[in-house]
Amino acid sequence: MSPTKHEQRGAHGAASSTHYLGTSTAMAVLARGGNAFDAAVAAGFVLQVVEPHLCGPGGDLPAVFVTAGDSTPRVLCAQGVAPARATTALLRDELGLAIVPGTGLLAPTVPGAWDGWLTMLRDHGTMSLAEVLEPALGYAASGFPLAPRIPTTIDTVADFFREYWPTSAATWLPDGNVPTSVHRLPVLAATWQRLLDAAAAAGGDRERQIDAARDAWYRGFVAEEIEAFCRTPVRDESGRDHAGLLTAEDLAGWSASYEDALTVDVGDGWTVAKAGAWSQGPVLPQTLQLLHDGDLRYPDGVASAETVHQAVEAIKLAFADREAWYGDSAPVPLETLVSAEYAAARRALIGDRASLELRPGSPDGREPRLGAYAAKPGAKHGDGVSGPGLGEPTISPTGAVRGDTVHVDVVDAAGNMVSATPSGGWLQSSPTIPALGFCLGTRGQMFWLEDGLPSSLVPGRRPRTTLSPSLGLRDGEPRLAFGTPGGDQQDQWQLCFWLAHTVGGLDLQAAIDSPAWHTTSFPSSFAPRGWEPGGLIAESRLGTATLDELRRRGHVVTDAGEWALGRMCAVSRGDGPLLRAGADTRSGVGAAAAF
Incomplete structure (x- = not known):
């Protein structure tokens, strides 16, 4: 497109x-x-x-960054x-x-x-x-x-x-x-x-x-x-x-602190840099590992039904692991969770039909544990529940965008680059x-109020935040800073952008504008914290045939409209001197600039 x-x-x-x-x-x-x-x-x-x-x-x-000198x-x-x-x-x-x-x-x-x-x-x-x-x-x-x-x-x-x-x-x-x-x-x-x-x-x-x-x-x-x-x-x-x-x-x-970014090689020379498992950041590289060598295609710049299906099923597995393993209140087997070997074993769970289950894995042979509240599907976010804000006022099951967070990316000629997602x-x-x-x-x-989970409420610990800024490195060189608001959708919409840019070959703006989707088939991070088995929210610009095929495969598809999902931002530097920027088209207020 x-x-x-x-x-x-x-x-x-x-x-x-x-x-x-x-x-x-x-x-x-x-x-x-x-x-x-x-x-x-x-x-x-x-x-x-x-x-x-x-x-x-x-x-x-949270912010992820590189400096001109490092x-x-x-x-x-x-x-x-x-x-x-x-x-x-x-x-x-x-x-x-x-x-x-x-x-x-x-x-x-x-x-x-x-x-x-x-x-x-x-x-x-x-x-x-x-x-x-x-x-x-x-x-x-x-x-x-x-x-x-x-x-x-x-x-x-x-x-x-x-x-x-x-x-x-x-x-x-x-x-x-x-x-x-x-x-x-x-x-x-x-x-x-x-x-x-x-x-x-x-x-x-x-x-x-x-x-x-x-x-x-x-x-x-x-x-x-x-x-x-x-x-x-x-x-x-x-x-x-x-x-x-x-x-x-x-x-x-x-006080605020620094830590090493989680860096994961995801193929074709690309490395993704994210915050650790106190955030949902590892979801994106986990998903990209699961999609390695997948049948991902972008005819005319729009994801095929097979691409969307594989992406959705992969990210369900990653978010199931988020629920079982991510948090700041217990040790996280993070190195295994983002490894190619673990992804290879989990990839076999991706079939031709949409899964309706929450299926966390067993990294290092450890038995996953889901909290009792999270394990049972329940009220979906925005499902007629009243109250001011309902926590982070993110995306309703109908796909209506109600806002949630902000994002900013900046790169300068010296090579400093920062991606930040304040909220x-x-x-x-x-x-x-x-x-x-x-x-x-x-x-x-x-936080969960059930004891013993990685994201249980513990004094002095960080909540498992959804805030998830990103950097992309190509052959070890910082090339891309990107991110979006969206709560649980942040790494899902980033996946849409990443695939459109790196697989579909679209430039920053075209990749941001490419039709997006996300699943609601895992527990929400926000009150009332429910989930919808098989739920899939998609922009209609994917095409009627694609949406029908996804329904045939068992996805519970909601057509969100033509321009409804995501508020992506991105900046990049390439082989030459030019720096690049693209920004969300959907909200009407996002903006990108370069000089």
Whole structure:
């Protein structure tokens, strides 16, 4: 198929994000002499303002990157951990909950985005905190244009805000009404200015001032206000009022960290670099290993029915392993899970018919264990369940896109390249903290309340996040940074993009525009955490014949419409001097640029 817009190309820098103001901010930073890390940080803060229904200052941040001086992929982990008071004994036994509520104050983990962005800026950027925060602070103080989905999201939760979360009503319902064109966040702007003042008061060099701003958040006034706010019970998705669990001590004892990226050779000279099994990142290389030597074809730039079938069946197996083996609360046999030998043994399970079962494997001979709640199919996400946000407001079974997360990719001429997927702290996730102007994220809903699982709720451990930025290396050289919002769909839509680009031969933009699909045939990471055996959501541009063939093979197909799935972003560098960028066409606000 022909792309609906051209891949962007330039010799100096390239950026892609889920909002045009994030991309334009990144490009402005690059044009002023900043590097890819400066640009990504500045864009990340802007996205917290202009896509507040998808991420916020109280959210999380994973990133995978390479530097101009070191082509070894590294991961920045700014995923906060469960509070010291967050135990299964409390939530399950004392409060009587079956799952962690997707909204309110029980699910927040330590907010990691601030420390993550500042750690990246300090260690790999060149600009001051004031310089990279200036665009976001300006939008918060003076106003920002509302993307079409923001008023709709606010309207959906407006009555709930008025009745149960008055601090959110005060922030998002000026004069009691849903904003429609421009909105301001003056309290958030004041919080950011106070953090900048703390940095300036510390004196010294750029790094010292950045560290002072980190301290002001995690060991200063922000931590104090978070603890004070969490003491008051608020209504959550369970239908009851609960106080929060986060304390200032939880924040003071945590910081963002670096780790080696998981790198997996997936054939044809390509290596995929992802975060480890505390995320769902290994799902993509696991799936590509399963598809090795498969009958994958892209006639006229569109995946064949056989390609979609094989991809869906492979990713079901990978997500079954995610459910049984991924997490931060127990050892994970990760090396085996992503190995070619393990994939070869599992590949035999891919037949001509759609599987309706959850089939985790036995890496190293270990018996898989599924939690009782996860093992039984149940209510699908968006299946008529009411409440503000329902955790991450991702994709309904009908394929309707309701938003979820943001993404930004940047590459510069020197060779710095970063892929980041910030999320959490959505305006509809928990009440606005009135003294700070933002709310907390609810990533803790991804923990299970059944003990002994890799993703069981354990104090001080990370939830098994869906956030999954990616790098691609060709013959050992970093070539590609990519990612998308979408919760459980992130690595599925990345698979669609990867196959269209590397198998179908489409350029970045055409690969992003290529018809996408995903399966719902595994437990959701978000409340109410159900799944649909055989469920397959697909864009109609795959073609009637392809969708009919998939139904014949036993897939429970929902036609999502022509342009409904994915908000992919990507940048790349090739053999020559040109850098490239492509961005989501479907949302209407994603943008790519190069110069």
